[in-house]
Amino acid sequence: MNERKWKQLVAAVRNEPAPVPSPEFETTVLRAIRREAPVARPGTLSLFDQLNGWFPRLAWAAVAVIALSLATDWGLTAAGVPGLGDGMTQISAQWLLIPNGF
Amino acid sequence: MIDDAEWLERIRNGAPDDFAEVIRRHQSRVFAILHRYERDAHKVEDLAQETFVKAWRALGQFDGRAPFEHWLSRIAVRVALDHLRKEKRRQNEIGLPELGEDALDWLRSDDEKSALDGRAAAEILELALRELSPADRVVITMQEIEGRSVKEICAAIGASGVAVRVRAVRARAKLKRALEKLVKL
16 A cells, blocks of 8 residues: 555544444443542542552562571571471470360 | 633542533543544443543542643543453454445555545554554554654553654554555455
């Protein structure tokens, strides 16, 4: 297709009228939005919005805490000190699974 | 006359019915944008409804730095893009529609004065554009048909200027090939 035909095609498409909204369009939209939650004002953020804003930093902080805990456990085990797992086992044995308990 | 900013403030202050005025002011533009991507009038109306509902949900994020009309247009383009993605999957299953006689005559004619009406032109372009990916289609439609700037396209589809330019060049070449294919039909 040559340039002239392309321009003719584009001009014809531009001139094609768009459909007109039906008379009940506005009412249908309003009915749909009445089922929605009220509009939040800019600056008034919900708890979820705030958590969402913190998301990347919170996720990295959680990863750092997990990594630190694992490194500490591994370090303690290597040094012969009872690790976190051993500690938990001891606590369970002493406090939770007492011989005459339930 | 009350401007958009004032209407939006009233809506945020608890007068959701005032959104009707926002719909009245902008519905023609939203329909015009969506009509570039969907030819069925009923579907255009559904997409326009989706656009206004999404705008309503996101109204709290509108900070007034850009005109409301631009912000709403971006939502309409994104609704159209999602729609094209869904349609693309469906079209792969049902195949392509056929062109009408007027469109075929015009495509085959070498006569410079051969007339082309809007409906036939849209049929041809629609069929050729189906060869493009939804994002390519949005870029080429905004640039070639609507005459929008690269900056406006970037804002609408959330891509960088370089990405939009590259996509536009690639899409234009693909569209040209698709139109050549139609001429040979």
